[in-house]
Amino acid sequence: SKHSRKRWAATARRVGSSWEVSAPERVGLVQEFLHQAFASAGHDRVLLGFDFPIGLPEAYGVQTGARGFVDFLDLLRTNAWPEFFEVAQRPDQISLRRPFYPQGAPKGVTRAALVAGLGVSSFNELLRASERATSYRQAACSIFWTLGGNQVGKAALAGWQEVVIPARRRGARLWPFEGTLAELAVLPGVVIAETYPAEAYRLVGAEFSRGESKRRMADRCRKAEAIFAWAAAHGVRLAPGAQQAILDGFGPLSAGEDAFDALMGLVKMIEVADGRRPEATEVQDRSRAWEGWILAR
Template identity: 35%
Template structure:
């Protein structure tokens, strides 16, 4: 069993991945060129099941899904069918700049320069910019590409476009739209799922599971250093005889930091046989799920 955790973003040069090999009990950086295609090449070369957690939205807000579904010429059963099938509108990825333009069929937003209102877009979407998990984790709206500190829409769009590009290059599965992890990991093809660093921080660093959500000022080196010292000294690493390499890279760089903490979190859940998925925390039709949510004290 292998776990790859990816810190994702619009700029491929800033993406980072760490590979956890459960059999050898090691976690280390996974060199790749930043593209999803190269990452999948690396994953496909590994023996046994491969779980890939990516820090980007994989799912569509339920409040907007029905309208999107109903306007498709070939209505998809799930979000994965929509994204990877024949239903995608030609201008789906072209951002809109005004609330009046917003549609589920054209959901990405590039706000106008100067003053603008996020609430106006939320109202125009009829509360359809957020998934349940986005609200519970107080995450940024997944479609806004710029104009907000920490906006995630450009990374979301890049991932979805690269997933479409992968569709003809090799097999993979999208969790939870194509099955439960218990089923998908028996199929010997890489499984791609969504992760969230704020959840992974707690899962990696807590004394025991289930864990609380945890915020870390990851842009500050001293905060990264303190968190990594806490990880290195955590009893679960000793208990599971884990070796973690490339600590220094994670101290120096926040992208590597997120990837390492996420890899450690998923590794811990799997080795300690804690819940990694639960029916109440995932939606296999539209919104998707968050790996590890089932092992948080505040369920998402």
């Protein structure tokens, strides 16, 4: 999230043949978070999962002249595209080098302006393959659209500037752009992947039924039994602080939903690391080059 109060992380460490999961914690300073990750990566493999888009729609990417998303990130590191991180306020400001729109919620903003400004034929072309509607999920929002409750563009802007680009400077590698997890785990280091915690709810049996809400502490408390059952079934050790957080529904504050999602995202990563879920059901060539993928989707 672009808001620091909504940034939470859950951590699992390999201990013998099992995982030990710590209680979710607020991230605090992103620089310190990355410092700790790279300190661990000096002698170990570290997989960092983030709930924001990592990649660009191919229809946009091929217009930039870069060879792929990783190459494009290198362009952004050099400040060759200084306006890229500035959200356009008006349709006439939208361009290849300033693709995010709109800033605020001025009257009359339309997605058609974004389509025209970015030189594509439809809004669907501004979705990555992993974001498009299927028979079992609705379409996500385009990374470039920054208005509404389901927009993800501002989180991506913050995540790339504060996490991905600085981590790349320190040698982090990006899944799946630079290889499979097995290929990227050959040597110690930091690997960054995109995750979507909500997909872990069903995996654990912790879905929210009609009338329930992830935002309510009492409803989160009702998921404790399912989470404990998943951990017991797979030999995952929950530290005392993690157990208490789960029993308490991650606390009464609104940030409880973010701590809950941090743990759910971690659950999904453990499922992949242990081989119970594939890292990707499909990773097309364009996904490798430009669009990326969501871990375990």
